Amino acid sequence: MIGKIMRSSQFFISTQKEAPSDAELMSHQLMVRAGLIKKLGSGLYSWMPLGLRVLRKVEAIVREEMNKAGALELLMPAVQPRELWEETGRWAVFGPQMLKIQDRHEREFCFGPTHEEVITDIARKEINSYKQLPLTFYQVQTKFRDEIRPRFGVMRAREFLMKDAYSFHTNHESLEDTYQQMHQAYTNIFTRLGLKFRAVKADSGAIGGDGSQEFHVLADSGEDGLAYCDGSDYAANVEMAETVVSGTRAAATETMRDVDTPKQTACEDVAKLLDMSVERTVKAIALMLKDDEGNESFCLALLRGDHHLNEVKLTKVDGCSDFRFAVEAEIREHLNNCPPGFIGPVGVADNVRVVADKTVALMSDFVCGANKPKFHLSGVNFGRDLPEPSAVADIRDVVEGDASPDGKGTLALCRGIEVGHIFQLGSKYSEAMNATYLDENGKSQFMKMGCYGIGVSRIVGAAIEQCSDEKGIVFPLSMAPFTVVICPIGFHKSDVVKEAANALYQDLLQEGVDVLLDDRSERPGVMFAESDLMGIPHRVVIGERGLADEAVEYKSRQQTDAQNVSLSEIKQHILTQLN
Ligand code: ATP
Numbered sequence: 001m002i003g004k005i006m007r008s009s010q011f012f013i014s015t016q017k018e019a020p021s022d023a024e025l026m027s028h029q030l031m032v033r034a035g036l037i038k039k040l041g042s043g044l045y046s047w048m049p050l051g052l053r054v055l056r057k058v059e060a061i062v063r064e065e066m067n068k069a070g071a072l073e074l075l076m077p078a079v080q081p082r083e084l085w086e087e088t089g090r091w092a093v094f095g096p097q098m099l100k101i102q103d104r105h106e107r108e109f110c111f112g113p114t115h116e117e118v119i120t121d122i123a124r125k126e127i128n129s130y131k132q133l134p135l136t137f138y139q140v141q142t143k144f145r146d147e148i149r150p151r152f153g154v155m156r157a158r159e160f161l162m163k164d165a166y167s168f169h170t171n172h173e174s175l176e177d178t179y180q181q182m183h184q185a186y187t188n189i190f191t192r193l194g195l196k197f198r199a200v201k202a203d204s205g206a207i208g209g210d211g212s213q214e215f216h217v218l219a220d221s222g223e224d225g226l227a228y229c230d231g232s233d234y235a236a237n238v239e240m241a242e243t244v245v246s247g248t249r250a251a252a253t254e255t256m257r258d259v260d261t262p263k264q265t266a267c268e269d270v271a272k273l274l275d276m277s278v279e280r281t282v283k284a285i286a287l288m289l290k291d292d293e294g295n296e297s298f299c300l301a302l303l304r305g306d307h308h309l310n311e312v313k314l315t316k317v318d319g320c321s322d323f324r325f326a327v328e329a330e331i332r333e334h335l336n337n338c339p340p341g342f343i344g345p346v347g348v349a350d351n352v353r354v355v356a357d358k359t360v361a362l363m364s365d366f367v368c369g370a371n372k373p374k375f376h377l378s379g380v381n382f383g384r385d386l387p388e389p390s391a392v393a394d395i396r397d398v399v400e401g402d403a404s405p406d407g408k409g410t411l412a413l414c415r416g417i418e419v420g421h422i423f424q425l426g427s428k429y430s431e432a433m434n435a436t437y438l439d440e441n442g443k444s445q446f447m448k449m450g451c452y453g454i455g456v457s458r459i460v461g462a463a464i465e466q467c468s469d470e471k472g473i474v475f476p477l478s479m480a481p482f483t484v485v486i487c488p489i490g491f492h493k494s495d496v497v498k499e500a501a502n503a504l505y506q507d508l509l510q511e512g513v514d515v516l517l518d519d520r521s522e523r524p525g526v527m528f529a530e531s532d533l534m535g536i537p538h539r540v541v542i543g544e545r546g547l548a549d550e551a552v553e554y555k556s557r558q559q560t561d562a563q564n565v566s567l568s569e570i571k572q573h574i575l576t577q578l579n
């Protein structure tokens with residue numbers, strides 16, 4: 001599939017000095033500068049020959065491991081009819097992320113953002129008996145999602161390449177089995193790719209279902225916060241990571257009083273003014289909750305001053321599934337005309353719901369807004385100065401040092417780029433689309449389903465985000481566009497150089513090595529800068545001076561120093577490095 005032309009003069013190398021101004025991330029800058037991708041429009045990229053070699057290598061590893069796990073490859077259409085999506089109700093749910101199109105008959109379609117509907121349609125038509133199950137299908141295919149803010153090059157693109165797999169089962173145990181096999185296949189894939197990664201518990205989001213895990217490539221620039229235990233293998237997306245709070249609330253010792261806070265609206269500033277720890281302050285976040293009938297009500301969420309609201313957790317609290325932040329007019333309307341910055345839970349009307357984070361529920365003698373401009377209250381206590389909260393729930397992000405939910409240590413935080421996601425869907429889609437099979441007793445049953453995605457094109461960006469230096473990309477061997485570059489000095493001027501370079505090139509080709517021969521007669525500095533930028537893992541420099549001593553120069557992309565290797569041993573030297 002990958003073309004066999006491996007001479008630079010016949011290949012297409014188009015590196016550039018400047019990174020585009022819209023490239024915030026190093027990986028995006030380097031992918032453009034190395035000429036792996038070219039931008040067509042917002043979130044739309046062409047994979048140039050050099051980049052495509054990388055993408056295809058990633059794809060090949062994904063395919064091998066999926067095949068090894070017993071999944072069957074198929075290929076479904078990118079364009080999908082609206083009717084299918086109406087069956088699951090997702091035509092509306094997916095919202096503006098979905099690119100909707102019409103054909104000449106004004107029939108409606110979408111450009112598929114995912115394929116649960118299409119595969120379930122196949123399953124309900126093709127699978128009749130329990131004897132055909134379990135079954136796992138997968139494809140490597142182009143998806144389109146009209147992201148609000150396409151960015152980071154191919155990492156959050158609108159058109160991107162995904163490997164998506166779907167499994168079908170008669171029972172939950174079988175689904176669990178396949179889910180574990182996919183977990184193992186993903187672990188194999190990211191290990192073979194040479195990436196630092198972690199599997200974490202995840203929220204199931206719009207795809208829905210029972211259990212799910214994400215695979216993240218670890219990188220400081222990652223969009224997702226991850227929490228992991230220092231003493232066990234517990235790890236979760238911060239969206240999901242539970243806080244465990246133990247202990248009981250201490251008895252009140254102070255009386256409640258007004259404190260002057262003329263300019264202090266943030267908890268940190270109030271704490272500083274009062275010369276106390278921010279951990280003794282409570283902030284109130286004003287929300288509007290919408291019930292099933294669409295009626296809105298005002299609500300205060302209480303968090304310790306230094307903690308952050310976790311919106312995913314909040315949506316799981318009874319009555320809070322549909323919330324938004326209140327605007328100033330709404331805050332003033334419900335809290336005595338008090339402006340934001342001084343609001344709190346004391347003295348609010350009975351119909352204002354107060355949802356306290358678990359940590360807050362255990363606090364006593366705390367400081368909070370007074371619902372009076374320029375004032376806070378100190379020495380505040382639940383049950384005495386205000387009622388117990390209407391609800392107590394885990395609604396904050398975990399912080400470094402929190403106890404791990406498995407009780408085996410404390411949590412540390414890091415950042416990651418989501419490259420894979422595995423879900424147990426259960427019968428969500430089979431029920432919506434009536435995908436049934438006949439069991440041993442001839443009775444009709446809904447199939448159980450799992451789905452498993454990998455962002456194939458995102459992996460390339462994520463890998464570069466993890467592996468680069470000031471000279472450019474440092475590709476892991478598994479996905480480098482070429483594994484070895486031969487840089488002859490004076491290729492067209494010196495016959496001995498040309499002969500030695502050609503011989504090594506042929507030898508390596510015969511060994512099946514992806515070797516690039518730079519036969520363009522560029523200056524050494526240009527050749528080195530380009531191959532470093534492109535991230536080629538191994539470089540051999542062949543020049544007349546070295547050849548006089550029967551030597552060539554070898555350098556690994558990961559090391560700073562080059563070494564001399566004798567001409568007769570260079571092939572073996574490289575083959576050893578590659579294994
Ligand atoms: P994200 O939270 O990053 O938006 P997602 O949860 O919407 O991702 P899934 O529906 O789980 O993504 O899709 C499977 C995989 O496809 C993701 O794990 C990710 O690697 C990849 N992916 C999703 N959206 C994009 C995108 N806009 N560009 C490139 N890859 C993407």
Ligand code: MG
Nearest residue numbers: 205214418421
């Ligand atoms: Mg996801």
